[in-house]
Amino acid sequence: MRLKLNKSKMPFSTPLLFTDKDLMKIFIPLIIEQILASLIGLSDSIMAASIGESAVSAVSLVEMIMLLLISLFAALAMGGTVIVGQYLGKKQENQAREASNQLVWFAGAAGLVIMIFIYLFKSFILDILFGNITDEVYNYANTYLLIIGASIPFLALYNAGAAIFRTMGNSKLPMKIMLAMNILNIAGNVLFIYGFNMGIAGIAIPTLISRIGAAVCILIHLTNPKQILHLNKTVKHKFNSMMIKQIMRIGVPYGIENGIFYFGRLLILSLVSTFGTAAIAANSVGSTITSLQALPGMAIGLGMSIVISRCVGAGDFTQARYYTKKILGIIFVAQIVSSVVSLALFPSILSIYNFSAEATQWTTEIVWSHAIVMILIWPFGNALPSVFRAAGDAKYPMLVSMITMFCCRIMFAYILVYLFEMGMFATWIAIYCDWLIKGGLFIWRYLNGKWTTFQATELNGRKAE
Numbered sequence: 001m002r003l004k005l006n007k008s009k010m011p012f013s014t015p016l017l018f019t020d021k022d023l024m025k026i027f028i029p030l031i032i033e034q035i036l037a038s039l040i041g042l043s044d045s046i047m048a049a050s051i052g053e054s055a056v057s058a059v060s061l062v063e064m065i066m067l068l069l070i071s072l073f074a075a076l077a078m079g080g081t082v083i084v085g086q087y088l089g090k091k092q093e094n095q096a097r098e099a100s101n102q103l104v105w106f107a108g109a110a111g112l113v114i115m116i117f118i119y120l121f122k123s124f125i126l127d128i129l130f131g132n133i134t135d136e137v138y139n140y141a142n143t144y145l146l147i148i149g150a151s152i153p154f155l156a157l158y159n160a161g162a163a164i165f166r167t168m169g170n171s172k173l174p175m176k177i178m179l180a181m182n183i184l185n186i187a188g189n190v191l192f193i194y195g196f197n198m199g200i201a202g203i204a205i206p207t208l209i210s211r212i213g214a215a216v217c218i219l220i221h222l223t224n225p226k227q228i229l230h231l232n233k234t235v236k237h238k239f240n241s242m243m244i245k246q247i248m249r250i251g252v253p254y255g256i257e258n259g260i261f262y263f264g265r266l267l268i269l270s271l272v273s274t275f276g277t278a279a280i281a282a283n284s285v286g287s288t289i290t291s292l293q294a295l296p297g298m299a300i301g302l303g304m305s306i307v308i309s310r311c312v313g314a315g316d317f318t319q320a321r322y323y324t325k326k327i328l329g330i331i332f333v334a335q336i337v338s339s340v341v342s343l344a345l346f347p348s349i350l351s352i353y354n355f356s357a358e359a360t361q362w363t364t365e366i367v368w369s370h371a372i373v374m375i376l377i378w379p380f381g382n383a384l385p386s387v388f389r390a391a392g393d394a395k396y397p398m399l400v401s402m403i404t405m406f407c408c409r410i411m412f413a414y415i416l417v418y419l420f421e422m423g424m425f426a427t428w429i430a431i432y433c434d435w436l437i438k439g440g441l442f443i444w445r446y447l448n449g450k451w452t453t454f455q456a457t458e459l460n461g462r463k464a465e
Contacts, residue, residue, distance in 0.1 A: 017319055018307055022169070026303040027330070029171035033162075034299040036178040038292055040185050040210070044203050047189045049353045051140075055200055056353070057277055058140030060284030062148060064269060065125065066155075068262035069114060072255045073156045076107055077163035078302075079251025082309045082390050083243070084167045084229065089313020093228055100167075100229040102243040104160045104222070111156025118149045134277065140200045147204035154215035161218035164229050167306055177217050185210040253394035257401045264405045268413055268427050275424045278359040283424070285353060286366030293342045293371055294378060296334035300327060301383040308390035317452045324387050324446070331379045339371035365425050373432045380439030384446060392454030393445075400441050408434040 044063070048055040080103035087096035118125070126142055162174035188206025192198045198205070222231045272283045304327045311320040346367055350360060385397035409430050416426035445451060 016322075017310055017314065017316070018323065023303070023307070023327070023330075026166065026169060026171050026306060027300050029175040030166065030299040030303050031296050031334070033171065033175040033178045034295050034302075035292070036175070036182050038288070038295055039182055040207060043182070043186050043189060044207060046352055047193055047203050048200070050193065051199060054134065054136040054277065055140050055203075056284060057137045057280040058144055058200065059203065060280065060287070061137070061141050061269070062144045064262065064266060065118075065145070066148065068259065068266075069118075069152055070155055070159070071258035071262060072114075073107060073111065073159040075255035075258050076110065076156070076247070076251040077103070077159045078254050078305060078389060079103075079247040079249070080107075080160060081163045081167050081302075081305050082250045082392070083246045084164065085306055085309030085390070086313035086392075088167070088228075089310040089315075097229050098240060099243050099247065100164045101232055101237070102240050103164065103247055104157065104219070104231060105237045105239065106244055106247070107156040107160035108153060111153035114156075115149060115152040118145075118152065122146070122149075137277070137280075143200050144204045147201060147208055151208045151211040154211045157215040158211065158218055161215070161222050164222060165218070166302065168227065168229050169306075171303070173221060174218065177214050180217075181210040181214045184213060250389055250392065250394045253398035254389055257398040260402050260405050264409050267410055268430075271413060271417060272424055272427060278356050279362060279424045281353070281355065282359040282362035282366065283427075285350070285355075286363045286370075289342055289346065289349065289363075289367050290370040290374075293338050293367075293374055294335070294382070296338045297331045297374075297379055297383055300331050300334060301386040303327075304383065304386045305390045308387050312391045320387070320391070320452075324384075328379055328383060331383050332375070335375050335378060339375055343368065343371055362424055366428055369425075369428060369432070373435070377432075377435050377439050380443055381435040382438075384439075384442040388442075388445065388451045391451050393451040396445055396451070397442070400438055404434045404438050404441075408437055 044059055048059040080099060083099045084096045084103075087093070087099060122142070122145060125145070126138060158177075162177075165171070165173050185206045188209060189203055192202030192205055196202060219231070222229075223233055224230055269280075269283065272279050304324070307323050307327065308320050311317070311323060346364075350363060353359075355363065385401075388394065388397050412433055413427045413430035416422045416429060417424075420426070422429070
């Protein structure tokens with residue numbers, strides 16, 4: 001996009017790279033897009049409720065795997081966003097365009113490989129990873145995974161394409177595509193479940209179709225040569241090892257970080273499953289609602305990567321610090337709004353599921369505690385790392401997240417559950433401890449300035465200056 005220069009008096013030697021209007025053009029469509037993306041999982045969960053509690057549990061278990069894969073593709077897209085953004089900050093549009101092409105092709109290839117892997121190890125995932133589940137939950141999960149697994153390459157392509165458009169400053173197009181994707185998914189659910197009485201398959205098929213449509217749509221738009229960043233119209237592609245290494249230098253640490261995060265969630269889910277189907281269902285619905293609470297912060301964090309990478313590419317760390325503080329403030333406000341809205345709507349949402357008294361109590365505890373703790377500490381532990389990655393400092397947040405995941409989220413959860421016998425809610429207490437420690441370590445990293453010594457892009461095989 002063409003950046004508008006803010007000529008107001010500011011403590012910078014150069015005009016601001018982004019005006020408030022520019023930031024809102026990035027953040028608001030991103031928030032809406034991420035809400036729409038989350039509503040797909042929520043709508044599937046609600047539709048599953050019409051089948052039964054076992055179907056809700058099955059969908060939640062498989063969606064945990066899909067969330068892991070989506071996070072890996074988001075990590076790869078983040079790597080591409082940082083590299084492309086830094087090239088644009090250096091005003092090197094040809095390199096930015098080449099990096100965009102490499103990102104899309106590599107993401108598609110990675111998605112295809114992961115899909116094959118999922119089908120090969122489907123039995124392991126269901127038998128070992130999900131732990132103690134009933135036969136009914138197992139059968140539902142098997143059917144759902146069998147169908148939804150085919151959408152993996154298309155998820156990868158959509159994430160890569162959406163990241164490129166956001167880097168160009170066009171967050172509206174991915175938002176519009178996600179809106180169409182939601183409408184198609186919900187309409188398909190109603191048709192296949194209530195019209196054709198297809199059960200769990202009627203939930204999975206529309207999701208598969210909508211994800212294929214989203215990927216195809218965004219790729220078609222990416223082939224427009226009038227855009228600064230566009231795909232070359234060719235079926236033959238030569239992978240550029242240097243570009244891919246640059247993308248992977250950011251994407252791999254972030255992908256490992258996300259992978260460990262969701263692996264930890266799966267281990268915790270196995271712990272939750274020992275409390276029975278009611279606990280699994282409560283944890284599923286609670287996780288869905290809490291993800292909506294945190295969603296504005298996550299969306300703005302994606303936009304933060306675009307802003308900070310452009311500042312880093314331009315070599316202006318004064319502006320990078322300015323935007324970090326400004327955007328963190330925006331995130332705090334957004335989290336307060338999302339929490340208030342979610343708590344106001346919570347009774348209506350919960351009434352849809354017709355849960356038992358036990359499941360209702362657990363879900364209520366999860367949603368209320370998450371809202372309170374998130375408002376206080378979430379941005380420091382979950383949004384601030386976006387600044388480091390945008391500057392090329394991707395390993396530090398990975399290492400911190402891995403350590404706190406195993407020491408706080410997993411070990412502490414098992415200690416609270418088995419040693420102190422605190423019940424299923426203890427797993428969420430462990431999550432909040434994880435946020436607190438991560439937040440402190442990330443604040444320390446930001447203040448010591450070590451993150452400003454990294455540069456992600458390379459030119460002619462050497463570090464860019």
